[in-house]
Amino acid sequence: MGDGSAKRKSDIEISMILAGPNDLDDAIGKVVRQGGLLEEVMRECVALLGGLGNDVDVLLMGQPWDWMYRMAVRFQQEPVFATRRCNDRALPAIGEALSEADRVWKKRNLVVHSAWAVCPSLLGGSCEISASRGGKVAEGEFHVEWSRRGRSSRSVDHRHVWELEEIILEFETVRCNLVEGLREFTPDQVR
Numbered sequence: 574m575g576d577g578s579a580k581r582k583s584d585i586e587i588s589m590i591l592a593g594p595n596d597l598d599d600a601i602g603k604v605v606r607q608g609g610l611l612e613e614v615m616r617e618c619v620a621l622l623g624g625l626g627n628d629v630d631v632l633l634m635g636q637p638w639d640w641m642y643r644m645a646v647r648f649q650q651e652p653v654f655a656t657r658r659c660n661d662r663a664l665p666a667i668g669e670a671l672s673e674a675d676r677v678w679k680k681r682n683l684v685v686h687s688a689w690a691v692c693p694s695l696l697g698g699s700c701e702i703s704a705s706r707g708g709k710v711a712e713g714e715f716h717v718e719w720s721r722r723g724r725s726s727r728s729v730d731h732r733h734v735w736e737l738e739e740i741i742l743e744f745e746t747v748r749c750n751l752v753e754g755l756r757e758f759t760p761d762q763v764r
């Protein structure tokens with residue numbers, strides 16, 4: 574919201590932005606849900622690319638993303654792991670879809686492991702980012718902090734709900750690409 578357009582919201586209104594249902598929580602919820610759906614497909618990738626069969630499903634349960642991704646890539650690169658019945662020509666496209674999936678997963682982590690808040694500058698506090706932009710904070714723009722392993726200071730930035738909506742769309746695309754690739758690879762096993 575531009576400052577000039579409407580009368581300024583009161584501090585109380587602003588501090589309540591995230592108290593009830595709101596676009597930010599909706600979008601973060603969708604990012605989390607999409608992540609869960611993609612994890613399911615990644616499990617399927619490991620099982621099918623490795624020619625593992627249903628009996629090893631239990632081994633794949635609860636495995637973290639990084640493990641599943643590494644396994645899938647390894648199986649994709651060394652098709653000797655796969656059963657002979659599979660269509661190896663589908664492997665290059667699957668390889669691309671896998672790295673796309675990992676790229677989106679990293680974006681997801683940065684959303685899920687960050688602290689999203691109303692910018693303190695709107696609540697009488699100070700924020701260097703907002704100050705550097707003349708104190709303007711747009712509708713759907715939030716103050717986000719996260720920490721990185723091995724660094725003593727926290728990273729801070731402003732991020733937007735529309736960025737989350739983009740991630741949600743990217744999730745849908747990579748999931749479709751992976752399923753499509755798996756279907757080419759093992760037409761009889763992928764629904």
Ligand SMILES: [Zn+2]
Binds near residue numbers: 700
């Ligand atoms: Zn801020």
